[in-house]
Structure formats: structure tokens, C-alpha cells
Amino acid sequence: MKKLLTAFAAVAAFSTVAHAADSVSVAATAVPHAEILEFVKPALAKDGVDLKIKVFTDYVQPNVQVAEERLDANFFQHQPYLDEFNASRGTKLVSIAGVHVEPFGAYSSKIKNLADLPKGAQVAIPNDATNGGRALLLLAKAGVITLKDGAGITATVKDIAENPKAIKVRELEAATLPRVLDQVDLALINTNYALEAGLNPTKDALVIEGSDSPYVNILVVAEANKDKPALQKLAKALNSADVKAFINEKYKGAVVPAF
Known part of the structure; x- marks a missing residue:
């Protein structure tokens, strides 16, 4: 019985670790980024990813915290802003998905x-x-x-x-x-x-701006983490047909899908 309980505890511990490994924390500004992330959260849960969304009101800390690996990803910025941030801060952050354009x-x-x-x-x-x-x-x-x-x-x-x-x-x-x-x-x-x-x-x-704006909002991660399966699942979910339909229906042209 003791051996059986020990084996069960080991399996339970492994399951907990496996679940934690699939937890993804994402920094986002409230609208529309956090709203889009909330939309994909149930689908990701079915795919084994526990999405945790942290809302920010500034454009600096989301990058700082991803660079320091306090958070796994962020979703709030466009590529020109990321390029400038990397150049000025010496960070190595990369885009793994282009999601939408917010005409300025x-x-x-x-x-x-x-x-x-x-x-x-x-x-x-x-x-x-x-x-x-x-x-x-x-x-x-x-x-x-x-x-x-x-x-x-x-x-x-x-x-x-x-x-x-x-x-x-x-x-x-x-x-x-x-x-x-x-x-x-x-x-x-x-x-x-x-x-x-x-x-x-x-x-x-x-x-x-017109819908041809080059300022596509992107999902950003630390370069060293770009191939992590859970982050790739998030990128795929954000580029799904369901997300495109959600953006078109909810924002009615104020936010435009970029894929």
C-alpha cells in the first residue's frame, strides 16, 4: 500500500509540474489586446495551455518584464516600437505572430x-x-x-x-x-x-490611418523562448479564423486583422 501511495504521489507531482510548464503569462494593454487574449483563453485551455493575462497601462514594463523573464510574452506593440526598444535597451525580444492593426x-x-x-x-x-x-x-x-x-x-x-x-x-x-x-x-x-x-x-x-498601416500589433517573447510549444500554441490561436471573426465583429473597423 505504501509503495502504491508513493507511486500515486509521484504521478500527481508530475502532473502538477506538467500543468505548470504549460502556463503562459502575457502582459497586455486592456483594449483590445487583453480582450483578444480573453477570447482565446478557453480554446487554449482545451489545448493544454493555462493563459494568465496581466494588464498594463504603459509601454515600457511589458517589455522589461518579458526581457527579464518575469513574464512569458507581451501583446501591446508594433514592430517599429519593438525595434526601437531593443536598440535603446539592448534587449533581445522578437515577434512570433502579427495579429492586428489599430489605425492611429x-x-x-x-x-x-x-x-x-x-x-x-x-x-x-x-x-x-x-x-x-x-x-x-x-x-x-x-x-x-x-x-x-x-x-x-x-x-x-x-x-x-x-x-x-x-x-x-x-x-x-x-x-x-x-x-x-x-x-x-x-x-x-x-x-x-x-x-x-x-x-x-x-x-x-x-x-x-488606412488599413494598409505597417504598424501591425505583435505577440512578443524573449528570443531564447520563441520555440517553446506553449508560446507557439498561443501564436497559432491568435492567428485563427475565430480570432479574425471576433475582431471584425467586436471592433467593426476600429481594429483590423493583419492575417
Whole structure:
């Protein structure tokens, strides 16, 4: 009987270890990333993966914690942002799945058309390099400013060549932009933060990126862990037909599948 109990305990312990090995912790911003992860959670559970979602409100700690292997993955950013982060921090983080595009938009509580933007307007943009550049590119595309030749996704305010309305650009933390909407004439806001604030990008944005945006939101892991079976199962689940249908139905164009 003692041998039988010992054998049973060993099997139970092995099962617990096996279950723990299939646990995956993912950092995500609340909307739409955590919502998409919640959607795939039941399917992953059937596939032997226990998905644990940790919601963040910033764009730094999710990468730091994955790089330090305190978390297994994150889902909140696009490739240009990841490239800049790796270059500036010396981290080795990689994408294992492209999931969706969140068309970047310009919002205002004071005007209803960009043509009505007043002289000397206060315009708020994200203060991180890639999203700040993305905002300036959208303003240039809309004709509000002109950028110097060669200014790309990392454009800064120093790259503004022509500023006919003499707009004053304020660079602020991306997450705070919806909260300052009443304090500025125009704010360039990432769609995840716009959605969290109750804004509808397809209806409320005065100008918005097209569906051909290169800023695909990605599932990111430490390079050393990219081939782990549980993470590959998560990547596969996020690129499923069910997720595509969920995104199209829930976000109605505010978030666009990228696969």
C-alpha cells in the first residue's frame, strides 16, 4: 500500500509540474489586446495551455518584464516600437505572430474638421520615438505640416519643415492623451487608448490611418523562448479564423486583422 501511495504521489507531482510548464503569462494593454487574449483563453485551455493575462497601462514594463523573464510574452506593440526598444535597451525580444492593426487617429473635442484647426493650435502627440513619429507622419499626410525629406517613422518635431498653422506640439505619455483631450486642440491617440476612453476611431477620428498601416500589433517573447510549444500554441490561436471573426465583429473597423 505504501509503495502504491508513493507511486500515486509521484504521478500527481508530475502532473502538477506538467500543468505548470504549460502556463503562459502575457502582459497586455486592456483594449483590445487583453480582450483578444480573453477570447482565446478557453480554446487554449482545451489545448493544454493555462493563459494568465496581466494588464498594463504603459509601454515600457511589458517589455522589461518579458526581457527579464518575469513574464512569458507581451501583446501591446508594433514592430517599429519593438525595434526601437531593443536598440535603446539592448534587449533581445522578437515577434512570433502579427495579429492586428489599430489605425492611429487624430481626435478633438473642440473642432469637427482639421480645416478648422486654429493658428497656434495645441497638438498633443505620444512622447515615445516611434509613436511620436507615427503621429507626425499622419499630420503630414493630412496636410497640417510638412516633414523634411527622408523623415520616416522616427521623425521628431525637429523634422517639421513647414508649419503653416504654427501648431505647438506637446509630447506626452501615450496613455495620458485621452485625458488631455479637453486641454488641447488636437490629440494623436493610439487606438487601444482611444477605445479605453470610449472613443470610436471610425466615427470620432478627424483623420485616421488606412488599413494598409505597417504598424501591425505583435505577440512578443524573449528570443531564447520563441520555440517553446506553449508560446507557439498561443501564436497559432491568435492567428485563427475565430480570432479574425471576433475582431471584425467586436471592433467593426476600429481594429483590423493583419492575417
